[in-house]
Amino acid sequence: xxxxxxxxxSRTMRKVLAASLKEAGHYIIGNAGNGQEALDLLxxxxxxxxxxxxxxxxxxxxxGIETLKRIRAEYPGQKxxxxxxxxxxxxxxxxxKFGAVDFIKKPYDPDEAMETFKxxxx
Amino acid sequence: xxxxxxxxxxxxxxxxxxxxxxxxxELQARKxxxxxxxxxxxxxxxxxxxxxxNKLQSLTDKRFGDLAVEKGYLTDSQVSRLLTLQxxxxxxxxxxxxxxxxxxxxxxxxxxxxxxxxxxxxLTDMDNLKSCDIDRIVPIYLYDLxxxxxxxxxxxxxxxxxLVDYHVYIERPYTSDxxxxxxxxxxxxxxxFNLLLALSGEEPTLIQTAIGFAGEQYIDDLDDALDSICExxxxxxxxxxxxxxxxxxxxxxxxxHYKTGPSVINAEDxxxxxLHLFDKPVTLTVLLSDNYTVE
Ligand SMILES: [Mg+2]
Numbered sequence: 001x002x003x004x005x006x007x008x009x010s011r012t013m014r015k016v017l018a019a020s021l022k023e024a025g026h027y028i029i030g031n032a033g034n035g036q037e038a039l040d041l042l043x044x045x046x047x048x049x050x051x052x053x054x055x056x057x058x059x060x061x062x063x064g065i066e067t068l069k070r071i072r073a074e075y076p077g078q079k080x081x082x083x084x085x086x087x088x089x090x091x092x093x094x095x096x097k098f099g100a101v102d103f104i105k106k107p108y109d110p111d112e113a114m115e116t117f118k119x120x121x122x
Numbered sequence: 123x124x125x126x127x128x129x130x131x132x133x134x135x136x137x138x139x140x141x142x143x144x145x146x147x148e149l150q151a152r153k154x155x156x157x158x159x160x161x162x163x164x165x166x167x168x169x170x171x172x173x174x175x176n177k178l179q180s181l182t183d184k185r186f187g188d189l190a191v192e193k194g195y196l197t198d199s200q201v202s203r204l205l206t207l208q209x210x211x212x213x214x215x216x217x218x219x220x221x222x223x224x225x226x227x228x229x230x231x232x233x234x235x236x237x238x239x240x241x242x243x244x245l246t247d248m249d250n251l252k253s254c255d256i257d258r259i260v261p262i263y264l265y266d267l268x269x270x271x272x273x274x275x276x277x278x279x280x281x282x283x284x285l286v287d288y289h290v291y292i293e294r295p296y297t298s299d300x301x302x303x304x305x306x307x308x309x310x311x312x313x314x315f316n317l318l319l320a321l322s323g324e325e326p327t328l329i330q331t332a333i334g335f336a337g338e339q340y341i342d343d344l345d346d347a348l349d350s351i352c353e354x355x356x357x358x359x360x361x362x363x364x365x366x367x368x369x370x371x372x373x374x375x376x377x378x379h380y381k382t383g384p385s386v387i388n389a390e391d392x393x394x395x396x397l398h399l400f401d402k403p404v405t406l407t408v409l410l411s412d413n414y415t416v417e
Binding site: 005008010011012013017018019059060063084085086087088089090091105106107109111112 | 177180181238285330331335336337339340341344346349350352353354356357359360361362364367372374375376377378
């Protein structure tokens with residue numbers, strides 16, 4: 001159970017992820033379509049930050065890695081899970097180095113994704 | 123895949139009408155059984171094992187049989203026996219056409235000979251086509267394309283077959299300096315070489331494609347459809363990037379984009395592959411360069 005901010009440039013992917021998160025009993029505190037929007041949202045929410053942010057890697061303007069760095073600089077304790085397509089192993093390694101707690105893969109396997117969220121949020 | 127290719131040929135030659143075709147496809151669909159079900163009915167795998175492999179399959183570019191072998195649930199020879207039991211699309215198509223009395227076996231043999239001669243195919247080509255194995259069929263259509271294009275198109279067709287429409291099929295590609303199309307979804311990748319992959323087509327077909335990929339409940343309009351096809355393209359490029367990274371060749375995918383309505387790509391040597399999804403035409407486009415404009 002937790003509050004979650006979804007960051008993904010694809011609105012269908014946001015819908016898909018939100019549906020399975022809600023079904024698992026989590027609360028979607030917000031949706032952002034790019035990194036800047038995510039940072040703005042966090043500023044508004046602060047100090048009531050989400051329990052977890054899901055952060056897509058491939059986004060226009062500010063990609064997931066850059067967004068992650070800024071989030072972690074501003075809110076050092078913030079938990080972030082990266083969302084990636086296949087073929088982004090280097091990016092995932094980089095994200096983990098910069099403090100992401102875990103990652104999930106697109107297209108989503110709902111069971112596996114929920115397993116990951118349960119591990120982090122309890 | 124060859125069932126669809128042959129069906130098109132038979133319609134074009136006036137040997138089958140569209141209504142007959144619909145009835146044949148219907149009967150064929152009722153006959154096709156999933157490999158997992160056959161494995162279960164042969165007492166080779168438990169339902170839990172099948173469930174596990176189905177899940178794994180949704181995450182990788184691998185086939186049911188290969189995954190089951192990797193997990194130690196089946197041996198290679200068991201898989202090939204199951205595949206024989208399952209039959210292939212070509213055989214079940216012919217069987218259905220004959221059962222429904224639209225053709226007899228002599229007609230089929232004659233049609234296959236004509237098809238072979240009209241296309242200049244060798245006996246090996248014909249064997250590959252009849253196998254209905256995507257990995258054996260796609261190269262026949264792409265033989266004169268650059269290596270990366272061939273490999274990427276192979277991944278694309280396999281992924282479309284797995285995630286969107288099992289009956290996807292391909293036509294001969296053509297190159298052009300301009301692609302005039304509509305509803306264009308595209309993604310560039312940059313790195314050791316540069317790449318553009320695009321999918322475009324008419325609204326109803328793309329909506330059906332998006333529903334096949336993401337699920338009906340998530341696709342309300344054309345924007346949703348193109349948005350999710352962008353993710354599908356991202357997924358294809360991701361699998362391709364993983365494959366080539368094993369050979370120490372690296373590319374990074376940039377954010378995908380889409381354009382609704384009339385769209386044009388300008389570039390040199392655009393490779394266009396006419397594909398059929400849900401038996402309707404779409405265009406898959408590959409460009410091995412970052413020198414292009416979209417309008
Ligand atoms: Mg994205």
